[in-house]
Amino acid sequence: MVRDIESPAKTSEDRAVARTARAGINARKAVKPLRSIAIFGAVGALVAAVALPAYASSKPAETATTVQQMAAVDAQSLVVASDATSASLSRGTFTATTPDEIEKKKAEEAAAARAAAKAATAAAATSAGSRSFDIGNYALVSPGSGEVRYPLPQGSYSVSRTVGGAHQGADMLAPAGTPIYAAAAGVVRASAESIGGYGVAVMLDSVIGGQRVQTTYGHMIYGSRQVQAGETVAAGQLIGFVGSTGRSTANHLHFEVWVNGGLMEPIAWLGANAG
Numbered sequence: 001m002v003r004d005i006e007s008p009a010k011t012s013e014d015r016a017v018a019r020t021a022r023a024g025i026n027a028r029k030a031v032k033p034l035r036s037i038a039i040f041g042a043v044g045a046l047v048a049a050v051a052l053p054a055y056a057s058s059k060p061a062e063t064a065t066t067v068q069q070m071a072a073v074d075a076q077s078l079v080v081a082s083d084a085t086s087a088s089l090s091r092g093t094f095t096a097t098t099p100d101e102i103e104k105k106k107a108e109e110a111a112a113a114r115a116a117a118k119a120a121t122a123a124a125a126t127s128a129g130s131r132s133f134d135i136g137n138y139a140l141v142s143p144g145s146g147e148v149r150y151p152l153p154q155g156s157y158s159v160s161r162t163v164g165g166a167h168q169g170a171d172m173l174a175p176a177g178t179p180i181y182a183a184a185a186g187v188v189r190a191s192a193e194s195i196g197g198y199g200v201a202v203m204l205d206s207v208i209g210g211q212r213v214q215t216t217y218g219h220m221i222y223g224s225r226q227v228q229a230g231e232t233v234a235a236g237q238l239i240g241f242v243g244s245t246g247r248s249t250a251n252h253l254h255f256e257v258w259v260n261g262g263l264m265e266p267i268a269w270l271g272a273n274a275g
Contacts, residue, residue: 199246
């Protein structure tokens with residue numbers, strides 16, 4: 001049997017080739033992980049290159065938008081403040097800047113309104129009195145004859161209200177305790193501490209110039225009546241004192257005049273008959 005015995009030279013060559021082959025295989029095995037790492041690195045760099053600029057560009061835009069919004073809000077508040085300071089302070093029909101000026105204006109307007117109302121009431125009362133007086137004339141006697149007297153001292157009162165609507169007399173404002181006199185001679189028809197809304201009141205029946213005249217004196221002070229029902233009184237006789245009883249909110253004399261059953265405007269009637 002013949003054996004093929006390798007020569008030493010061939011064996012060394014074969015070993016070198018084997019070693020080279022193994023080195024190549026090992027090199028290829030080492031390259032694969034490096035290649036994967038390189039590929040992942042390249043992909044990551046690409047993603048970063050795309051994402052980071054977009055993110056960076058979005059942040060300033062948001063910041064810019066916020067600044068613009070703040071500027072718009074500030075600008076709006078400035079416009080409102082400008083409008084508020086340029087407009088005048090209005091209080092009804094007048095303008096003022098301090099509480100004292102406002103109160104002063106209110107007082108002036110109230111005084112003017114009272115004066116206008118007083119003038120209108122007086123005009124309406126005169127018209128109403130002339131319509132209700134059936135003989136068409138206030139004068140019953142000669143003025144200054146003494147048959148008709150003013151129920152309050154001249155200069156002691158002011159007229160705040162007279163005939164109109166449901167109000168059937170003249171309200172003659174005067175201090176509490178001012179003396180009240182009978183406007184004409186006659187007989188006391190009623191005298192009491194409470195007569196309906198008149199409060200403490202006295203009512204007289206008289207005949208003046210041939211006409212039947214009834215006069216009423218209301219809102220006297222409690223206990224101040226000087227006459228009783230059925231008594232006869234003279235023109236100008238003291239019958240009581242000014243107060244604020246019954247349906248009253250201030251010291252005054254409520255004075256009524258009726259002639260032959262017709263309501264008269266008392267102030268015009270006094271002027272025509274008492275002088």
